[in-house]
Amino acid sequence: MKIAFYGSSLLSSYWNGAATYYRGILKALAGHGYDITFYEPDAFDRQQHRDIDPPAWCRSVVYPATDEGLRSVLAEAGGADIVVKANGVGVFDRELLEGVVAGARPGALKIFWDVDAAATLDEMRGDASHPVLAALPALDYVLTYGGGPPVIDAYQGFGAASCVPVYNALDPDTHHPVPRDERFACDLAFLGNRLPDREARVEEFFLKPAAALADQSFLIGGNGWETKDMPANVRHRGHVYTAEHNAFNCTPRAVLNVARDSMAHIGFSPATRVFEAAGAAACLITDAWEGIEQFLQPDHEVLVARDGQDVAEHLRALTPERAEAIGRAALARVLAEHTYALRGEQVHALFQAHVARAREAA
Template sequence: MHLTFFGSSLVSSYWNGAATYYRGLIRALHGLGHTVTFCEPDAYDRQQNRDLAEDPEYARVIVYTTEAERDALIEQAFAESDWVIKCSGVGLWDAELEAAVADRAGGDVMTAFLDVDAPATLSRIAEDAADPFRLHIRKYDQIFTYGGGPPVCAEYERWGAKACTPIYNALDPDEHRPVEDVAVEYDILFMGNRLPDREARVEEFFFRAAALCPEHRFLLGGEGWGWKTDMPANVTYLGHVPTSRHNTVNASARLVLNIHRESMVQNGWSPATRMFEAAGAASCQVTDAWEGIEDFFAPGEEILVAASAEEVAQLVRSVDDARARQIGRAGRARALADHTYTQRARQMDAILRAAPVEAA
C-alpha cells in the first residue's frame, strides 16, 4: 500500500518531540512492504535544524512552504495513495489539513487521523463548541492515537469516531541502544522541551528535586530552558540534544527522569517517546506517576515511579550503580519483548490491510 502522512517533521526533532515516533513507526511500516510519502511544512526552523542530513530510505519526504503547495499535495495524496493520514500538531495549517482530509473521506482512498497528543486534542474540543474538528471526527475511517488507552478511545467514540486504536510509542532497537565506555558524570537526567502544560511538573519533579539534594548533579536537555534564570546551581543545561546524541547523553547519567505533560498524566496510558528511547539505552528510569504505567513496565523492577520531588530526591540518593544497572537491563528486556516499533507497525498494518481499499 501507499501511505501519505501530513505531519510536523520526519527529518527534524527540533521543537518536534514526535520525530522519533514517526521515524520508528514509518520505518517499520516500510519494512512490512508499504511505501510512504511524508509531507511536512517548512516551519519553526526545523529544516534549518535537521537531525537527518539526507531524507531516509524508508520514506519520500516533501517539504512545502505555501498554501498552494499544500493544496497541490493534498490532491496528489488522494490521487496516488491507499491511505491519507493527517497527524495532529503539524504546526501550520492544521485546521485546513484536517478539513481537507476529512471532506475527502468516503471515496476510494481511506483516511485516518493520527493523534500524537490525544488528551490535549479532546480537551480542546470539549472546551470549544465551535471547534470544527468536532464534526470531522466521524468522517475519518480510523482514528489512531499514540497514547491515551481506553479513556481516549472511549471519548473519541463518544464524538462519533468509527474506530479508535492506540498505536503507542515504542523502541527502535537499531537506534536506541546501550553505549559503552561513556563516563557516568551525572546522577539524573531529564530531556524535554519547555512546554506550558509540562512546565509546572518539571518545576516539581526536576528543579525542586535538584534543590532538595544539592550534593548531586542534575542534567537538563531540551529547548526553551535557557530563558530560566533561577536554576539550582547543581543543574547543568545542554540545550537542544539532537537524536543522534540521545544514547550517549542517556549513558552519562545514573538515572533518567521522564516527566509527562499534565493532560497525559490526567488521562493515563500515555508513555512518552523518551521512555522507550531510554529503555533501549538500558537506562534506569524514574517516571512521574500516572495510571496505566504497569501496562508498559513493572514498577520497582523495570522502572521506578515517583509521585513528588521528595520521592525523586530519595531515589537519587538511594539507588546505587548496581541497582540502576539491574533495573535498566530489565527495562530494556521488557521493551524488546513487548514494545518495539515492528510490533506497533504490525498492529497498524493489520488495520490498514483489513479496510476495503482498492489499489491506487
C-alpha cells in the same frame, strides 16, 4: 498500497517530540511493503536542525509554509490508498485536515493520527466548531499514541467510528546502549522541551529534588530552558539531537521522565523518552501515571515517583549496581513487548482488516 502522511516533521526533532514516533512507525510499515510519502512544512526552523537525511524507506516532501505550498501537497492526497493527517503540524492544521478528507479518493482509508490526544480532546470539549469534530464522520480511524480506555471512550463519545491507541515504542536500531559520554555525566538527567503544561511538573519532579540534593549533579536538555532559574547543581544542555540521545540516556546514573499535565491526568501515555531510555538500558525514574504497569514493572524495570520528594529518595538510595540492574531489566522488557516492529504489525493488521471489509462490502 500508497500512504500519504501529513505531519509536523519526519526529518527533525527540533520542537517536535513526535519525530522518533513517526520514524519508528513508518519504517515498520515500510517493511510491510507500503509506499509512504511524508509531507512536512518548512516551519519553526526545523529544517535548520535536521536529525536525519530523508530515509530510503519513505519519500520526504518538505513544502513551503504558504498557501501555495499547502495546495501543492494536498493535490497529492487523491493518489493515495491511505491518507493520514497527524495533529500538531503547527501550520495549516485545520486546512490540512479538511483538505485531506475532501481530497481523498473514494474508497481510500482516512485517518486522523493524534499524537497529543488528551490536549486535542480538551480542545474539542471547549469548541463545538473544532475541525476534528467536523471531520470525524468522514474518518475511518482515529489512531493515538497513547491514552488507553479514557481516550478511546472519549473519541467514540464524540462520534469516532474507531479509536485505537498505537503506543510509543523502541526502534532498537536507533536507540540502544552505547559507551559513556562525559558531556552527559550526572546523577539525574531530564530531556524535554519547555512547554506550558509541563513546566510546573518539571519544577516539582526535577528542580525540587535538585535543590534538595546539593551534593548531586543534574542535567536538563531540551529547548526553552535557557531563561529558567535553576539551582547551581543543574546544567542546561539545550537541544539534544537524536544522534546524541543514546549517550544522553546511557551516561547518567538515572534518567527522568516527566509527563505533560494532560497525559499524566489521563494515563496510559508513555512518552517516546520512556522507550528511548529503556532501549539504552538506562535506569528510568518516571512520574506516576495510571497504566505504567502495562509497559514497565515498577521497582524492577522502572522507578516510579509521586512527587519531587520521591525522586530525591530514589536518588539517595540508588546505587550504581541497582541502576544498572533496572536498566537491563527495562531493556529486556521493551525488546520483548514494545518495539516499533510490533506496533507496525498492529497498524498493518488494522489496514488489512479495513481492506477486507471494503472488499466484502463491494
